[in-house]
Amino acid sequence: MPVPEPSPVPLRLVRRGEIVVLAHVAPDRTLLELLRETLCRTSVKEGCASGDCGACTVAVGEIGPDGALRTQAVNSCIRLAHSVDGMAVWTAEDLASADGALHPAQSALLACHGSQCGFCTPGFVMSLFVLHQQQGGADVSRDEALHALSGNLCRCTGYRPILQAAMDMKKWSWSASENDVTLQQLKLLQTQPRPTPAVAAERFYALPTTLAEALAWRAAQPEALVVAGATDVGLWITKQQRRFTRILDIGRVAELRRLARRDGWLSVGAAVSLTEAFAALAEDRPQLAPFFERFAGRPVRASGTLGGNVANGSPIGDSMPLLIALGARLVLGSARGQRELAIEDFYLGYRQTALAPDELLLSIEVPLPRPGEWLRADKISKRREDDISAVCLAIWLEVVDGVVRAARVGAGGVAPVPARAHRTEAALLGQPCEGATFEAAARVLGAEFEPLSDMRASSGYRRQVLGQLLRRAHAQRQTGLALDTLAPIAVAPEPRA
Ligand SMILES: Cc1cc2nc3c(=O)[nH]c(=O)nc-3n(C[C@H](O)[C@H](O)[C@H](O)COP(=O)(O)OP(=O)(O)OC[C@H]3O[C@@H](n4cnc5c(N)ncnc54)[C@H](O)[C@@H]3O)c2cc1C
Ligand code: FES
Ligand code: FES
Structure with missing residues (x-):
């Protein structure tokens, strides 16, 4: 691997109650590399280098909105070193008194x-x-x-x-007294803002704290890699061995870290962590909590953001089918202004989005629950937790007097983009909310997409399981039982080629 190019801006962090300043840290250096190779914290192990095994787990701490110390477990193998600037970091070597x-x-x-x-x-x-x-x-x-x-x-x-x-x-x-010392040091660091790199620099790790600054960076350096939690981007570095010398980290932008409920909408800033975004969504719709627990593991949800999941545009991302079913809208912004579009219109093709080179995703706007709404989301993956979907399905219905008055169905893993199942929605619309309707819609859904076969599932399996998920959702609606307590999904074996 080529020798990493250093970043001109030093990285400051708190370890064991002391501020450590590190010069010459390359923009794309991972936290694991920094801890093992520069700070000699060899308790931090590299297993998978992809956020899957947890051998590299470390704790990071920052000052929470309430002024108290907030600690999270993160995967250091895919976390970028500069992203912890101004934060506290603990490894297993740092815990004994x-x-x-x-x-x-x-x-x-x-x-x-x-x-x-x-x-x-x-x-x-x-x-x-x-x-x-x-x-x-x-x-x-x-x-x-x-x-x-x-x-x-x-x-x-x-x-x-x-x-x-x-x-x-x-x-x-x-004794939690060490936490007080850490908090004092974090507050001290807060009074010493990180120097801003030169906008025309050839290598930089920009960590803006305001939206205006972030948009100015985006306009000046449209080729720079935008990063939020780096739980997708980190793998491009560790697995694809790609190098990035210009990085724009939007994780500290105050406006992008806001969560607010207003005028019938929940507004989730693009840099709100998956943990916080899922907690807010599940507060409004508690039935979603088990679905969210199946998204990665806790350290990935602590670093990763909802905006990153949406902007990454993976056809097997889990939040997009749900957001499509919920009728979410996206706010995109640049120094030129802001615009809004329905989430399904954001995806133009395989990993292609409507984002212009100078734009950022600013927020995800989710309608609050309405009377008569009914919602289910489920995913099929090989492992219960910490695994990406083979198929994901989310169904939102508005049922009035036993009749489906509005329907939105989002599907993942079945097309090059997260998709809206328009034909299935048409099969549900205006029909009595009963078994025969779901059966007919399940047949339509099974034929609506032409999914690929890959290592996660065959095309035929994906088609069958889509319909079964819809039937299963109806069974749950009838019985009121939790999805976990229902019989496993039955899929007929495919004939061998
Ligand atoms: C072990 C593991 C398990 C996972 N499990 C799941 C899972 O179960 N389901 C699932 O859907 N995903 C899963 N993921 C993928 C990943 O965690 C999510 O996609 C996450 O939401 C990405 O968010 P991030 O902030 O880390 O994005 P990043 O990695 O920082 O960025 C991802 C992409 O989005 C772009 N981007 C980020 N923010 C913005 C913005 N505001 N404006 C414009 N562009 C932006 C970046 O340029 C990049 O192209 C998993 C990942 C790992 C490592
Ligand atoms: S090394 Fe496996 S999660 Fe980081
Ligand atoms: S992997 Fe050996 S103790 Fe856990």
Whole structure:
């Protein structure tokens, strides 16, 4: 690999209560590379280098909107180093107290025999550390432990002792005084804004904090790579070995990190994390919570953004079928002004979007729930969590007096772009909301798209499963049972070629 070109702007972070300043960090250097190679934090392991295994998990901390320290677990292998400028970073080496006492996450793993070969262990320790920080050392249920560890894989110990360790952390006392020191240092860094690189620079990592600044960068450097959480972009660097010398990170733009409800709409800023965006969407529509838990794992949802999912334009992205079904609109902006369009009109072809070279996605506008609305979203993937969809289907209906008065159906994994199933919607519209209608619509849906065969699923499987998802949604509507409790989807075997 060629020697990385340094960035002229130094990177500042807080470690163990001290500010560390690092010069000459290349714009596309990952946090994992920085921690292992520059700071010699070799507890941070590289397993998959794609956000899948959790061996590289570290904790990052920033000042939350309430002024308190907010800690998140992230995958350092796909996180860009400069994105943590002004933040605190912890690795497994940083947890023991000054007198050598282990952190409860470490003591509990030790006591519960939660480690064998140990390769995954620092990553588990960091996820448990974040859970401990977030819970303030209080009781942890098995469910909470499962969710907190959803981004960590262990290939030899087995999960029972690790989950036990999560639930046992409360047995060890821990003083949170180090958090106060970290918070003070973060506040100090806040008073020393990061220097802005020259707009015409050949290599830079721009981290604007206002929309005006971000749009000016975009206009001046339309070729620069736009990055939000880098959970897609990080893989272009680690897996495709691509190099980027000019990066515009929109993750700190205050206007893009806003969530607001007004005039019947939920407005989600493009740089709002998936964690926060999903929490807001599930607050309005609680039935979506299980669907969101199946999107990646917790560290990816902490770094990744809703705007990044939408702008990336993958035909197998999970939020777009849902947003299509909800009737979401996108606000795009440039220094020239703003415009709005329906989300399905944003996708022009395989990974092609309506974004002009000087534009950014600013926000995703989602209508708030209406009386009589009925909504289901489900995805089919090989693994329950932390896996991309083979097929994703979201159905939104407005039912008045037992008749379907409005219908929107979004589908993923069935076309080169996230798609709206217009013919299926027509089959539902004006019909009684009953089994025969869903059966007829399921047959239309099964024939509406011509999906590809790939390693995730064959074309025939995708067509069949689409119809089955619609039938299943109706079964759930009738019984009121959670999707998880229904019988598995049956798909007839395909004839061998
Ligand atoms: C382990 C793992 C599991 C995953 N699981 C899922 C899953 O279950 N479902 C799923 O759908 N996805 C999944 N993903 C993909 C990824 O997490 C999502 O697509 C995420 O939402 C991307 O957001 P980001 O902020 O990280 O985007 P980035 O990687 O920063 O950017 C993605 C693209 O969007 C562009 N972009 C970002 N923000 C803007 C903006 N405001 N304006 C213009 N362009 C912009 C970037 O230039 C880039 O082209 C997974 C990824 C990993 C690593
Ligand atoms: S190395 Fe596997 S998630 Fe980072
Ligand atoms: S202890 Fe070996 S992979 Fe987890």
